[in-house]
Amino acid sequence: MKAEKVILTKRLQMIADMITMGNRLVDVGCDHGFLPLYVIQQGISPSALAMDVNQGPLEAARKNVEEAGLSECIQLRISDGLKAYNAGESDTMVCAGMGGPLMEKILTESFDKVMGLKELILQPQSEITQFRQFLRRNGLHIVEEDAVEEEGKYYIAMKVIPGAGQEGEQSSGEFMNAVEAGEEELEQQKLFDTYGECLLRSKHPVLKEYLELQLKNLQQIEGGLELQESEKALSRLPEIREEIGLVESALSYISFDV
Numbered sequence: 001m002k003a004e005k006v007i008l009t010k011r012l013q014m015i016a017d018m019i020t021m022g023n024r025l026v027d028v029g030c031d032h033g034f035l036p037l038y039v040i041q042q043g044i045s046p047s048a049l050a051m052d053v054n055q056g057p058l059e060a061a062r063k064n065v066e067e068a069g070l071s072e073c074i075q076l077r078i079s080d081g082l083k084a085y086n087a088g089e090s091d092t093m094v095c096a097g098m099g100g101p102l103m104e105k106i107l108t109e110s111f112d113k114v115m116g117l118k119e120l121i122l123q124p125q126s127e128i129t130q131f132r133q134f135l136r137r138n139g140l141h142i143v144e145e146d147a148v149e150e151e152g153k154y155y156i157a158m159k160v161i162p163g164a165g166q167e168g169e170q171s172s173g174e175f176m177n178a179v180e181a182g183e184e185e186l187e188q189q190k191l192f193d194t195y196g197e198c199l200l201r202s203k204h205p206v207l208k209e210y211l212e213l214q215l216k217n218l219q220q221i222e223g224g225l226e227l228q229e230s231e232k233a234l235s236r237l238p239e240i241r242e243e244i245g246l247v248e249s250a251l252s253y254i255s256f257d258v
Contacts, residue, residue, distance in 0.1 A: 024091045120140070
């Protein structure tokens with residue numbers, strides 16, 4: 001009996017669509033293995049390595065792979081991050097469904113292996129601003145970003161080229177020049193780090209939707225704080241107004257026709 005084709009959630013489909021055709025995949029934190037199954041079934045990747053730190057999800061992935069008859073194409077391996085990965089086994093690394101700080105830890109602990117990959121598809125789910133700064137500081141160049149809304153939550157994914165060399169170094173240099181050049185350049189860099197240069201430049205509709213919702217929520221918080229007289233409320237107002245200003249700047253950037 002022919003195995004059923006895997007249908008991905010919008011969040012995982014976004015990731016799959018960013019993988020370069022013909023690249024071998026390593027999925028770090030593979031959960032039930034749906035992404036490796038999909039890329040093999042669709043002919044996107046000739047082989048895949050599915051890894052997870054927990055035995056439970058890996059066994060679920062193994063069952064799914066065996067039922068699909070794809071054991072020859074998909075290897076499964078218990079691994080804390082990339083520790084059980086051997087350099088040169090794959091071309092594309094996917095890391096999704098975890099917080100930014102954990103993702104930074106995984107990349108930092110196996111940085112030499114990361115630099116040997118052709119591309120990384122990353123989907124941090126927290127501390128995204130700090131994560132973009134981490135990438136920039138370490139010469140990992142974001143070349144593409146996408147965003148989706150799924151069940152009321154917003155997700156972003158980024159394609160990153162490791163070993164960007166001159167390009168990655170230039171990004172850091174440009175930031176240092178911005179420090180010297182003035183507040184305008186610094187504000188733009190802050191905007192890019194917070195919301196994604198690729199998303200802003202492409203005027204991504206999902207980012208626009210997210211920003212409009214965020215602005216509405218922040219303005220409601222501001223209104224509530226203005227009605228209070230406590231020191232705590234008064235001390236938080238400047239922070240909220242600064243966030244509102246950043247969101248408004250991002251919306252202006254998206255709305256501006258160039």
